[in-house]
Amino acid sequence: MSVIPAELDGAVIPGGCADCNAEQHFRQDxxxxxxxxxxxxxxxxxxxxxxxxxxxxxxxxLS
Incomplete structure (x- = not known):
């Protein structure tokens, strides 16, 4: 059983950064x-x- 649901494959979800309008991209390789x-x-x-x-x-x- 996968911890990440297969339905998320290819999903784009808003959010992920407190400083901008980022998007999270999910892909099952x-x-x-x-x-x-x-x-x-x-x-x-x-x-x-x-x-x-x-x-x-x-x-x-770095020194």
Whole structure:
């Protein structure tokens, strides 16, 4: 039995971020393997922070 109902495959649900009008996207890639992504607005401060962290060096290399 899956914890995520099969009916959510392909669903787009509003929400997921307190700073913008994000949407949650659900996709079952194979039985039992789910992709759940959050699509933020381009102007979202949370999304900009995530992008900046991904562009920077890993924290283990920072002094």
């Amino acid at each position: 194979e039985p039992g393997m789910w992709f759940i992504g959050i699509a933020h607005d381009d102007w979202c401060p949370t999304w900009r922070r995530i992008q900046a962290q991904r562009a920077g060096l890993p924290t283990t290399f």
